[in-house]
Amino acid sequence: MRFRSLQKWDLNPSLDGLLFFAQRLDELLFDYTLDSYKPSALNAPFLCIEALKLIRDIEEERIEKTNLSHVMSELEWSVNNDEIAKKLLDLNASYYILKDDSVPLVEKRHRLNILGKTLEPSRYLKRCKEELFDAIENSRKKEIDSFARNFTTTLINFGYSRTFLYNSTLDFFFFGNDRKINSVELLNVFFDKFCAKAHTYEVLFLVSPLIKVVIDSVKAFNIEITDNIPEHFSSLVEKYKFEKENDDQEYVLVKSVKALDHHAARLVAEKKLDNLTDLFSLFYHKNQISWNEKVIVVKKCCDKKSALVNLPKGVMEKGFDQKEGKASKELNRLISNFSMIDRESFQKFNRVADLHGVCISNNIVENQLVNLWTSIETLVPSRVNTTKINSIVSFIMPFVVxxxxxxxxxxxxxxxxxxxxxxxxxxxxxxxxxxxxxxxxxxxxxxxxxxxxxxxxxxxxxxxxxxxxxxxxxxxxxxxxxxxxxKKFIENHKKKVDWQIRRIYRTRNLIVHSSARPTYIETLIENGHDYLDQMMFGIMLFSCGEYRVSTLEQAFELAKIKQIKFDRKLEDLQKSTSNDKELESSEKSKSNNLFFLLEI
Known part of the structure; x- marks a missing residue:
């Protein structure tokens, strides 16, 4: 969370709600915001779409039926906690969401299809903008907070890049001198930037000359290789200083790219080059086709705007980092004090560290998610008489709680x-x-x-x-x-983490078995990376600290004990407070009673 300069603002009390919205959007879209304050992976409209896809996968025997109950529970919770969704419904959520296992899948799908029409994303986005405007105009901050999260989740799942949304927010509300923020009515100008209409783009790359070897194959990918700058790009190449650095580069133009913004267009175009490169590597292993990190993107329809688009920050780079000096000290402490002498546990820990490194160095998000899940599966102990996913959830949860x-x-x-x-x-x-x-x-x-x-x-x-x-x-x-x-605050977090872990698991399976790539995959990677880091740091703490655990099983058992102790202290606190009144007595004792919440 940052406090931005307000030089663009003609501040007065009537703009308090708009300023709060701008500050909240800035936080929602910032790369290093804590996961609890970021956009959700999915909201009610897209959870409904996910549930319908899951039913189809169950009917086609791609995935177990047991997965559906968790998605239906999350969908019901999401609708019941979403004022926008509830205002769009004609009946209560329970009519549309049939959770009873005895209800045939065909009936569940029928009701969800109607819910999907009711919460159709474009309809939902339109209502979201209307409710946001009203809440901002009247400075109802709790509603603005909730609606802003759903607004960004909806736009991301439509296909807008977070980079574009973030830059648009900063440019409109905080940077530049193009307009003063002096009226809530300007919110409609901001909203008009996000009408969820796809545009056609062309993307110009500087690519290694190895691309010429596959010149006969590129047409299938709508890619054109040219020795010279395409005529309609010539002024842009000079403007953005995009000339060839040497003879070891070729101009490559990816045409007819459909996307919602320039940054999303770059990702779509780069995916085509990635696919071409991967196919070529099946036949030629010595070198790979490579390209410059910067590209020029031009919108071919409507306003013809262009942009120099840099390589976006990798999803795995968005985790919390210590400063270099402290990181080196922590590494030295780990090497000096790590007590995990059990050979199998030590090898597993090292293997997970290797996979974590692979995730950071490989920027293909599908590979990152698969490797993250493999890391988690490698780290957690096996447990009999329970499913793998239930076992993994139970082992991760203590570290998170x-x-x-x-x-x-x-x-x-x-x-x-x-x-x-x-x-x-x-x-x-x-x-x-x-x-x-x-x-x-x-x-x-x-x-x-x-x-x-x-x-x-x-x-x-x-x-x-x-x-x-x-x-x-x-x-x-x-x-x-x-x-x-x-207690409710913690229980809500546990519930969301449970759902998210299961979503990561399902997405991993879909990537492996059907090559699916959902729009929310980056959020899943960020969350999965966070869960893995919390486990790894917890294990290192138990191994290097006073407990000196020597196996992974001991570390996970100790984490379980810590959670039981935590839960009991919270229960004792609740029992000691009659009728759950506000914590009484002196301020000092009130806070001291809560200090156990900060223990690791």
Missing amino acids: INYIRRIIERLVSDLFGWNKWAYKKILRKVGSEKGDNIYQKTLSLLVLDKDDDLIKELYAELKDFHLLRYRFFSLSKVFSKPSHI
Whole structure:
């Protein structure tokens, strides 16, 4: 979360909702946002499409019927928690979503087909824009937060690239001097950029001369090899400094590319070159066709706009990284203290580290997802009397649960420090905490203060026009106000992680067996990478720390014990609070009661 310059804004209270929306979009589309604050992989319209595809795969015996119940549960939850979807329905979600196993698949498909028509993505997007406008005009931040997430999820699943959405958001709301943001009515100008209409593009590459060997095959891919710059590209080549660096390059034009934006067009065109290269490598193994990272993309229809498009950031590069110095120290600590002496466990750990490295170096997303899943399968122990996917979910979950609250608080502190480190430190010094409490414990202590406390008023006043950060702090303070709210917060996260792990598993199987490539695959890779990292770091902590575990089985059992302990402390906290009232007694004891949430 970043606080952007507001020099484009003619600030006044009527624009608070619009500014909050712009700040939330910036966060949603930023590469390094915490997964909890990113767009969902799917929302109600696309979950319905997924359920229908899954029924078809079950009928064609591509996938087990048991997978359907999880998708139907997620679809029902999504519809019931989506105000836009509920307003589009003619009847309650339970009419359309038949979860009973005794109901024939044909009847389930019939009802879902009607739900699909009701929540048709274009219809949903139109209503989403209308509801967003109304919520922004009236500065209803909770609704703006929810609608903005569904808005971006919908656009990404339509086929817009996240890079295009991110750049469009920054250009419209924060960069340049093309227009002042002085009215909520400008929101319609922004919305008009995303009408989900495909355009026709041409993409110019600089490719290694090996491409000439397959000159007779390129026509099948709508690719043209030329020694000279195509005439209608000549001025652009000069504008973007796209001349050949030497004689070891050829101009290659990919024609008739259908996409929603320039960045998406690059990906479609590059996929064609990838396919051609892979086919060629079946017959020639010594070298591969390669190309420059930068390409020129021209829209051939309507406005004829062009762009120099760089290689997008790899999906695996979007994980959290430590600074180089700290990373090297952690590596040295791992090498010096790693106690996993069991040969099989050590080999598995190394194998997963190898596969993780392959995922980072290979930028083909299908391969990344397959290798990520292989890494997870390699790492987790086998368990009898249960399905593989149920076993994997149960082994991943403890690492995800015991880290969740700490990750949320760490991100909040990072955002507050990024906003104004010195102002926040000044406030933390006034928090009534025990000597030796760290910044995360002090932040938790601050979160449980009453909204009318002078310190909270001071923080909110300091935040001024950073509406998103103020809203985030306020929302989390509501979470930590009651044990039941904390429990629900964690249970919702567990439920979403469960569904996402199963979606990664199904997608991996579809890639292997039917070469499918869903629009949300990048989100799955980001999430799968995050789950794998959490397991790996947890295992390293248990091996290098005071427990000194020597096998993977011990590490997973210890993680399970940690989750049981965590759950019991949360239950005890709830029992100690009569009728689940707001946490009482002194602010110090309120926060101290919650410090177990930050333990690893």
